[in-house]
Amino acid sequence: MTSDTLPYAVDAECPLKDSELAVLRKQYESEGAYVGVQTKFNYAWGLIKSTRRGDQQHGVRLLTEIFRDHVERRRECLYYLALGHYRLGNYAEARRYNEILLENEPANSQALSLRGLIDDKVAREGLLGVAIVSGVALAAGLVGSALWKGLARKR
Amino acid sequence: MDGSSAQAEPPHPPPTERRPAAGEPEPALGTAIGRDLTAFSRTVTATAGHLIGPFAEPGGGHANHYTVTMGDISKQLAKRPSIQKRMLSFNHRSPGELVRSKLSTAEIQHRALTHVPDEMLANIPPVEHAYSLFQGFQATVPDETFAATERGRTRHRRRSSGKHKALEGLNGSTPDGPPTLAQMGREKAALTRQLEMLGIRKHMSSAEIREIDMKIANLNRMRNIVFDRLAQLEQEESEIEHEIVAVENKIEELEDELALAGIGENNMHQTDPSSAEDTPGEDGSFMSESIYNKIPGKHPRKRKTNRKLSKPMLHEHLEPGAAIKDMQTHSDTITCLDFDVPFGTMVTAALDDTVGVWDLNSGKCLGMLEGHHASVRCLQVEDNIVATGSADASIKLWDLSKAESYRYQTTADDEEKGSKHIAPSMAECHILTLDSHIDEVTALYFQGDMLVSGSEDKTLRQWDLEKGRCVQTLDVLWAAAQSSMDEGKWRTPGGRTANGDFVGALQCFDAALACGTADGMVRLWDLRSGQVHRSLVGHTGPVTALQFDDVHLVTGSLDRSIRIWDLRTGTIFDAFGYDHPVTSMQFDARRIVSACGENVVKIYDKTDGRHWDCGAGLKDDNPMPASIIDRVRIKDGYLVEGRRDGMVGVWAC
Numbered sequence: 174m175t176s177d178t179l180p181y182a183v184d185a186e187c188p189l190k191d192s193e194l195a196v197l198r199k200q201y202e203s204e205g206a207y208v209g210v211q212t213k214f215n216y217a218w219g220l221i222k223s224t225r226r227g228d229q230q231h232g233v234r235l236l237t238e239i240f241r242d243h244v245e246r247r248r249e250c251l252y253y254l255a256l257g258h259y260r261l262g263n264y265a266e267a268r269r270y271n272e273i274l275l276e277n278e279p280a281n282s283q284a285l286s287l288r289g290l291i292d293d294k295v296a297r298e299g300l301l302g303v304a305i306v307s308g309v310a311l312a313a314g315l316v317g318s319a320l321w322k323g324l325a326r327k328r
Numbered sequence: 329m330d331g332s333s334a335q336a337e338p339p340h341p342p343p344t345e346r347r348p349a350a351g352e353p354e355p356a357l358g359t360a361i362g363r364d365l366t367a368f369s370r371t372v373t374a375t376a377g378h379l380i381g382p383f384a385e386p387g388g389g390h391a392n393h394y395t396v397t398m399g400d401i402s403k404q405l406a407k408r409p410s411i412q413k414r415m416l417s418f419n420h421r422s423p424g425e426l427v428r429s430k431l432s433t434a435e436i437q438h439r440a441l442t443h444v445p446d447e448m449l450a451n452i453p454p455v456e457h458a459y460s461l462f463q464g465f466q467a468t469v470p471d472e473t474f475a476a477t478e479r480g481r482t483r484h485r486r487r488s489s490g491k492h493k494a495l496e497g498l499n500g501s502t503p504d505g506p507p508t509l510a511q512m513g514r515e516k517a518a519l520t521r522q523l524e525m526l527g528i529r530k531h532m533s534s535a536e537i538r539e540i541d542m543k544i545a546n547l548n549r550m551r552n553i554v555f556d557r558l559a560q561l562e563q564e565e566s567e568i569e570h571e572i573v574a575v576e577n578k579i580e581e582l583e584d585e586l587a588l589a590g591i592g593e594n595n596m597h598q599t600d601p602s603s604a605e606d607t608p609g610e611d612g613s614f615m616s617e618s619i620y621n622k623i624p625g626k627h628p629r630k631r632k633t634n635r636k637l638s639k640p641m642l643h644e645h646l647e648p649g650a651a652i653k654d655m656q657t658h659s660d661t662i663t664c665l666d667f668d669v670p671f672g673t674m675v676t677a678a679l680d681d682t683v684g685v686w687d688l689n690s691g692k693c694l695g696m697l698e699g700h701h702a703s704v705r706c707l708q709v710e711d712n713i714v715a716t717g718s719a720d721a722s723i724k725l726w727d728l729s730k731a732e733s734y735r736y737q738t739t740a741d742d743e744e745k746g747s748k749h750i751a752p753s754m755a756e757c758h759i760l761t762l763d764s765h766i767d768e769v770t771a772l773y774f775q776g777d778m779l780v781s782g783s784e785d786k787t788l789r790q791w792d793l794e795k796g797r798c799v800q801t802l803d804v805l806w807a808a809a810q811s812s813m814d815e816g817k818w819r820t821p822g823g824r825t826a827n828g829d830f831v832g833a834l835q836c837f838d839a840a841l842a843c844g845t846a847d848g849m850v851r852l853w854d855l856r857s858g859q860v861h862r863s864l865v866g867h868t869g870p871v872t873a874l875q876f877d878d879v880h881l882v883t884g885s886l887d888r889s890i891r892i893w894d895l896r897t898g899t900i901f902d903a904f905g906y907d908h909p910v911t912s913m914q915f916d917a918r919r920i921v922s923a924c925g926e927n928v929v930k931i932y933d934k935t936d937g938r939h940w941d942c943g944a945g946l947k948d949d950n951p952m953p954a955s956i957i958d959r960v961r962i963k964d965g966y967l968v969e970g971r972r973d974g975m976v977g978v979w980a981c
Binding site: 207210211230233234237240246254273 | 438439441442443444448449451452453454455457459460461462463464465468532535536539543
């Protein structure tokens with residue numbers, strides 16, 4: 174794959190207008206049971222770009238269907254799936270797909286950048302978690318020490 | 329005071345351990361958080377030490393050691409963000425994700441739906457597409473969106489580099505000025521991009537076509553499978569029907585035996601109800617007892633009718649124009665033919681003065697209708713009743729269900745003998761002869777118990793089949809002479825097309841009768857008054873074929889045209905011409921088929937207005953060209969044509 178064929182994560186971050194998404198949905202629905210892969214993807218991609226979590230989930234679901242049904246599209250679908258899960262915050266899934274893609278294409282720049290992004294996000298959320306946990310611990314400590322001091326004074 | 333001193337003092341050099349190595353890029357945000365965290369963790373450590381300290385066993389070295397370790401770790405963390413990443417992401421999940429995936433049912437559901445099994449992930453074929461789905465997306469989404477993102481991108485770039493910004497600012501401020509190099513460059517880039525997108529769109533379309541082709545192929549395969557199933561079912565259906573008839577015949581025989589034994593004198597009573605149910609609907613009154621009684625002593629016992637219990641539909645699913653069967657019926661030109669239902673019974677007549685009855689399913693001859701002294705010029709088959717009009721000026725009616733050799737008796741036994749078996753005479757089928765005409769009968773039509781016929785003696789006759797006699801005679805020439813309208817007058821047909829029959833075709837419905845004659849006129853009669861109430865003028869040659877439904881009347885003529893008339897207004901509705909004189913025409917719900925001196929049948933599809941050909945003449949590889957088709961009949965998309973060499977072709981259309 175050349176460098177231009179896959180979107181960078183930034184692309185997934187800018188949502189489409191509602192009217193544009195509606196156009197994609199209409200096209201998708203009009204094709205019914207025999208919907209073409211491109212139409213399906215267009216709608217799925219539009220959904221993933223959305224800021225609403227429900228839309229994103231729907232998009233990932235459609236992408237999963239594409240992945241299952243179209244063997245020849247699987248490789249690129251891995252990346253879209255990884256992006257979709259990344260958007261959803263399912264970093265473990267995102268990483269899983271991305272790593273498989275990187276196994277197949279070690280030099281894929283989009284996948285490499287996504288790997289970095291995922292790692293960052295996980296680290297940040299991890300730190301935040303530590304912060305929360307330690308914050309709780311601190312509060313508990315303060316209360317505990319206050320109690321302790323109170324007890325000590327009583328004694 | 330403290331603050332001022334801090335300001336006065338030279339800034340402290342940042343602690344060495346926090347300074348990133350020269351070549352190591354560090355995300356700004358990460359560093360900030362890292363710093364906060366370091367400070368924070370120190371506080372925690374201190375507090376913890378504070379708390380734990382008093383409880384610790386004597387020998388505070390432990391607590392001290394702990395603090396030192398924590399400090400070390402935090403220092404390391406701050407220095408090497410990648411380590412903390414690795415540490416914190418060792419389970420590949422962030423806490424938020426963990427909470428979501430364990431607590432929300434919707435999330436769990438979604439996960440189950442989007443989970444891809446590992447074996448699928450293992451099967452990742454290399455890419456062979458000319459474009460990625462994302463490129464396809466870019467190419468599909470309206471350009472303005474794109475332009476918007478593009479603009480966003482350039483803006484982004486501008487912000488990132490000051491030089492660019494300055495340059496663009498300059499260009500941007502003089503939009504009307506002469507084009508600069510940068511502008512042209514941008515334009516070129518835009519055009520290149522457009523070209524790229526067009527290429528992708530092209531690939532997309534071709535890929536879509538391929539996809540559709542695949543789907544069509546798939547559907548075709550499925551269709552073939554279902555089609556075979558349908559054929560199988562029809563086969564079984566006909567076998568069961570055979571069995572039913574066999575059983576019914578046995579029952580009848582037993583009943584007869586019982587009757588003979590004197591148990592019941594009302595033999596007729598027993599058989600009559602069965603005959604009534606065999607010919608249901610309007611035909612119930614047709615061929616009633618009174619007619620059968622006229623032929624005394626021949627076959628008091630009536631055979632079961634050949635009426636099919638099921639409706640064959642296989643031909644409806646064949647390709648239009650597909651050949652179903654070819655039969656060599658006669659050795660001479662076929663003068664007329666007709667059949668009752670698709671895959672039913674066909675009756676053909678030829679110049680060799682014979683009339684054959686054929687099973688369209690097997691293609692076998694069931695018998696010959698013998699009795700006419702000259703060739704049969706016209707015939708009609710309705711259920712199991714056949715009416716034949718002959719050049720010997722007589723009309724004969726036949727009831728095929730009375731034939732001993734009819735259909736089910738023959739098919740089973742004669743299967744092995746094949747074509748060698750000699751067609752039996754079906755003289756026992758003859759039920760009635762109408763012989764008031766004094767010249768060739770060239771056209772006839774019957775419905776219910778009324779039959780109308782047209783003859784070379786320039787008259788039309790209306791017959792009551794129940795009484796078996798002529799009830800009305802209409803003199804065409806007299807009616808033409810009576811006509812007040814100028815165009816109603818008889819016109820002597822001239823030119824090379826003058827050799828048509830005087831009455832080329834007729835059809836009646838209730839009291840309405842339409843007849844087409846050699847002068848090219850179509851006259852509409854009222855049988856109650858015996859008057860012509862309308863004449864349709866238009867054809868310039870003898871009318872040879874005519875048929876009407878509730879809206880239109882279609883006529884074919886030797887003037888090489890087919891005309892479609894509006895029955896209510898009497899005006900022409902549509903017309904089209906062919907290269908040769910039309911000798912025969914019929915239409916069903918969808919098509920008008922005509923024979924016009926070629927070895928193909930001309931078909932006009934009423935629904936989509938398409939003209940096409942069907943027949944043996946289309947096959948180029950045939951070394952001997954197919955004979956010219958003279959007669960054609962169609963019912964429910966089942967087309968039968970008779971040729972000059974005695975061949976009959978059956979087609980689906």
